[in-house]
Amino acid sequence: MKLYVDAGNTRLKWCLEEAGETVASGAGVLDEENPLPGIAGFASRISRIAVSTVASEEKRERLLGYLAGLSNVPARCYWSEPERGGLQNAYSDYDRMGADRWHAMYGAWIGHKQGFVVVDAGSAVTVDFVDQYGRHLGGYILPGLQMMFRSLKTDAARIGFDPGQVLETGPGKSTGECVNHGVAWLSDAMIVRILWDAQAFGLADVLVTGGDADRLIGLGLSGIHRPDLVLAGLRAIADEEAS
Ligand SMILES: Nc1ncnc2c1ncn2[C@@H]1O[C@H](COP(=O)(O)OP(=O)(O)OP(=O)(O)O)[C@@H](O)[C@H]1O
Numbered sequence: 365m366k367l368y369v370d371a372g373n374t375r376l377k378w379c380l381e382e383a384g385e386t387v388a389s390g391a392g393v394l395d396e397e398n399p400l401p402g403i404a405g406f407a408s409r410i411s412r413i414a415v416s417t418v419a420s421e422e423k424r425e426r427l428l429g430y431l432a433g434l435s436n437v438p439a440r441c442y443w444s445e446p447e448r449g450g451l452q453n454a455y456s457d458y459d460r461m462g463a464d465r466w467h468a469m470y471g472a473w474i475g476h477k478q479g480f481v482v483v484d485a486g487s488a489v490t491v492d493f494v495d496q497y498g499r500h501l502g503g504y505i506l507p508g509l510q511m512m513f514r515s516l517k518t519d520a521a522r523i524g525f526d527p528g529q530v531l532e533t534g535p536g537k538s539t540g541e542c543v544n545h546g547v548a549w550l551s552d553a554m555i556v557r558i559l560w561d562a563q564a565f566g567l568a569d570v571l572v573t574g575g576d577a578d579r580l581i582g583l584g585l586s587g588i589h590r591p592d593l594v595l596a597g598l599r600a601i602a603d604e605e606a607s
């Protein structure tokens with residue numbers, strides 16, 4: 365069985381695969397004692413461990429320590445690359461790009477050769493554009509939903525509110541409405557812009573992943589929901605490296 369791990373800044377997603385089929389999957393929190401709840405029963409059958417992570421070095425080392433205790437198979441981390449299978453990274457400092465972005469783009473490239481946008485709505489939001497020739501045109505990094513709420517709460521003394529999963533974008537008439545509608549309104553503007561840019565660049569598909577994907581889709585981001593996109597790219601790359 366092969367274990368694939370996508371460790372973000374907040375949460376961790378894992379899946380176990382055997383003969384091309386996903387046999388188990390789960391999510392956990394990197395900071396917790398067991399970041400891969402549900403994995404223990406499979407430990408002795410693991411034959412490969414591949415990791416994509418954007419967490420700090422300290423957290424990455426803690427994760428590797430946990431995995432070393434779980435299985436004798438050494439875990440291998442996969443990073444961003446300048447090129448793979450015709451997909452070309454726009455970064456000249458390609459190793460500065462978050463591994464999750466590269467793996468999500470590669471996961472998308474496998475099945476969407478007509479050009480695409482990847483929107484990863486995680487702790488941070490990333491938007492990356494790839495054309496039909498596999499050229500990464502570049503992207504954007506934006507604050508994520510919880511990050512925006514947190515900064516409004518901690519950096520302004522008189523903005524008191526309960527964050528909500530609000531899709532209402534009309535002008536607010538209380539602090540809570542102004543914040544919750546405001547964040548939805550900002551997301552709505554981003555969505556309009558993503559769809560506009562996709563058309564302007566001639567990209568056929570919009571792929572959406574990350575913990576807040578449903579929220580963006582609910583706000584009108586018409587796209588393909590691929591919760592497993594980072595893991596799909598990681599899996600393809602680890603397979604190619606092994607063959
Ligand atoms: N069970 C959950 N726990 C935490 N956040 C969740 C959960 N479900 C949805 N979310 C939302 O998902 C977002 C985090 O997304 P995700 O889990 O993709 O992050 P991540 O992979 O840790 O982040 P990143 O890859 O950006 O470092 C949060 O803004 C939150 O609103």
Ligand SMILES: CC(C)(CO)[C@@H](O)C(=O)NCCC(=O)O
Pocket residue numbers: 372373418460461462463464465486487488489490505
């Ligand atoms: C932007 C995030 C946090 C999104 O998870 C991650 O991809 C990351 O830490 N990136 C490093 C900076 C970059 O991609 O240019």
Ligand SMILES: [K+]
Pocket residue numbers: 372464484486574594
């Ligand atoms: K992610």
